[in-house]
Amino acid sequence: MNYSSQSVAKLYFIAAIGLFVGQILFGLILGTQYVIGDFLFPAIPFNVARMVHSNLLIVWLLFGFMGSAYFLVPEEAERELYSPLLAKILFWVFLVAGALTIVGYLSVPYATLTKITGDDLLPTMGREFLEQPTITKIGIVIVALGFLFNIGMTILKGRKTSISLVLLTGLVGLAVFFLFSFYNPENLVLDKYFWWWVVHLWVEGVWELILGAILAFILIKLTGVDREVIDKWLYVIIAMSLITGLIGTGHHFYWIGTPEYWQIWGSVFSALEPIPFFMMAVFAFNMVNKRRREHPNEVATLWALGTSIMSFLGAGVWGFLHTLAPVNYYTHGTQITAAHGHMAFYGAYVMIVLSMISYAMPLLRGKAICNGRKSQTLEKWAFWLMTISMVFITLFLTGAGILQVWLQRIAETPMSFMETQDQIAIFYWLRLISGLFFLVGLVVYIKSFFVKNDEFVPT
Amino acid sequence: MSRFTQNSSRNLFYGGSLFFFFVLIGLTFDTMGGLSKRDHRENITPQVAHGKRIWEANNCVGCHTIMGEGAYFAPELGNVYARRGPDFIKGWIQSQPTGVKGRRQMPQFHLTEEELDAIVAFLKWTGEINNAKWPPNVEG
Numbered sequence A: 001m002n003y004s005s006q007s008v009a010k011l012y013f014i015a016a017i018g019l020f021v022g023q024i025l026f027g028l029i030l031g032t033q034y035v036i037g038d039f040l041f042p043a044i045p046f047n048v049a050r051m052v053h054s055n056l057l058i059v060w061l062l063f064g065f066m067g068s069a070y071f072l073v074p075e076e077a078e079r080e081l082y083s084p085l086l087a088k089i090l091f092w093v094f095l096v097a098g099a100l101t102i103v104g105y106l107s108v109p110y111a112t113l114t115k116i117t118g119d120d121l122l123p124t125m126g127r128e129f130l131e132q133p134t135i136t137k138i139g140i141v142i143v144a145l146g147f148l149f150n151i152g153m154t155i156l157k158g159r160k161t162s163i164s165l166v167l168l169t170g171l172v173g174l175a176v177f178f179l180f181s182f183y184n185p186e187n188l189v190l191d192k193y194f195w196w197w198v199v200h201l202w203v204e205g206v207w208e209l210i211l212g213a214i215l216a217f218i219l220i221k222l223t224g225v226d227r228e229v230i231d232k233w234l235y236v237i238i239a240m241s242l243i244t245g246l247i248g249t250g251h252h253f254y255w256i257g258t259p260e261y262w263q264i265w266g267s268v269f270s271a272l273e274p275i276p277f278f279m280m281a282v283f284a285f286n287m288v289n290k291r292r293r294e295h296p297n298e299v300a301t302l303w304a305l306g307t308s309i310m311s312f313l314g315a316g317v318w319g320f321l322h323t324l325a326p327v328n329y330y331t332h333g334t335q336i337t338a339a340h341g342h343m344a345f346y347g348a349y350v351m352i353v354l355s356m357i358s359y360a361m362p363l364l365r366g367k368a369i370c371n372g373r374k375s376q377t378l379e380k381w382a383f384w385l386m387t388i389s390m391v392f393i394t395l396f397l398t399g400a401g402i403l404q405v406w407l408q409r410i411a412e413t414p415m416s417f418m419e420t421q422d423q424i425a426i427f428y429w430l431r432l433i434s435g436l437f438f439l440v441g442l443v444v445y446i447k448s449f450f451v452k453n454d455e456f457v458p459t
Numbered sequence B: 001m002s003r004f005t006q007n008s009s010r011n012l013f014y015g016g017s018l019f020f021f022f023v024l025i026g027l028t029f030d031t032m033g034g035l036s037k038r039d040h041r042e043n044i045t046p047q048v049a050h051g052k053r054i055w056e057a058n059n060c061v062g063c064h065t066i067m068g069e070g071a072y073f074a075p076e077l078g079n080v081y082a083r084r085g086p087d088f089i090k091g092w093i094q095s096q097p098t099g100v101k102g103r104r105q106m107p108q109f110h111l112t113e114e115e116l117d118a119i120v121a122f123l124k125w126t127g128e129i130n131n132a133k134w135p136p137n138v139e140g
Ligand code: HEM
Pocket: A128, A203, A204, A251, A252, A270, A271, A273, A274, A311, A314, A315, A316, A318, A319, A320, A321, A322, A323, A324, A328, A331, A332, A333, A334, A337, A340, A341, A342, A344, A345, A348, A349, B068, B069, B070
């Protein structure tokens, strides 16, 4: 760690990991309710557990992005953070707002929550992923503005590198597109159309800039390859992300009442969306092969390479699987969607945050360069356990999805939704078991932070 | 040489994304222009609008899909009006939870008669949106 103000990142990373644990526990509740329908009912209905699961995911990834930015930007700008105090205050504001929101979900019926938070004044609640009370959303915007100001000033006053500019562009985009969450018209078609400007333009747009920038930063640090080479790759990758991803939004406009030409625009452009993910994989492996130093943080390299592969599989391959309109007609809103959502989120955004933590956390904790052998070995175990479990979760959901499509949508005498669910229960059991292995991986991951007397000894 | 390609890669990013962002804006304007013929917005009565609020206030989308979007735990409701009809929908909501052991449970929302009618009106309007004949059959 070269600048003392980078240390604020540590708070963010610790919170991220804590919320990650919560996310997975609620994932397991959901997975159980899929097979034992009345599990924890009526204390925690499925919709409540789902909000907690998905909102914790988004919030901990945001903590991860912010922590990454606080670590990365001073180093790139070659100066201290503009205001470490502001970073600390915003951390607590965000954590408390997030915690209160989750407590709200769990303690009162959702309808009560909408009432007591005054949702009727500016209705924004009750839409997938955007379930947060309007006041929480306003809080998120305020935190984002303060954060962007802090990061922006640091960059402005320091060295401006491609990596920090791309990261900043991605983060500004994240904040700007979130503003569409405040637009909730009476007309469901319009509501859906602009809902995707938050959801799709995040994960298949501006977040890819954040992903690319963090990956590039880690690769520079780990491989020592020339910045010039890395920058060039970074720009071409993110260019492809937006060139394909912006119009690729159309793959969500096939069946929601929007004009049918979207079937062509959406299919063509979203079919190209795997390109940037493929390039990212080629990029990461190329840089590691051309490395100019043997960085002893092997597990961080493993995470970085893993991110590039798993994001290509989850977003690229599983995305392509159902993105063409004639296929999506049958797979839309089935377990295929859930399969893709899981592997894409894990492979791209979970793994990039864990890559950054793997690189930065030892430095933040005062290690000279990286963790010792024992904790790295544990962390490698965690990597494989979580990643392989996620592969299985994806495969079982894909199996469930294919059968679901067949029984409910293609067969000559289609089954009802609930009958179909009974038929495919075995896949849900297998998914649940895979989820338990994921949790084991996560426990091992956390244990890797608590290995005693394990300094890295250069050989 | 490497100087040149680095600049051009940056230009590809700024130029390419700006260009396609404007294409998206253009397509969006075109979409908005013709949309009223497909969404039949003239039928969005205060009752339908109220129904959407009830849909949101109870987080129905946390278990169900509507036009294929939402959660995959419970049946598609964009076409439930066609599948079940108004009386069944109201009766169903009122009689929850079923309490059948081991089965997926839907909560009791304590909706008034007027709110039930609004939800039904909202689902009826949703079912009439021209959405390219999705879902493939009535089962959703
Ligand atoms: C890291 C990037 C990505 C993430 C995190 C991601 C995540 C998701 C999630 C969570 C959904 C479900 C949304 C909902 O609840 O309705 C979804 C839907 C979808 N994604 Fe992605 N995705 C990514 C990239 C891609 C790519 C590159 C493609 C295409 C090649 C793609 C194609 C689709 C399609 C077609 C749907 C709609 C599925 C349906 O009709 O039900 N995604 N994605």
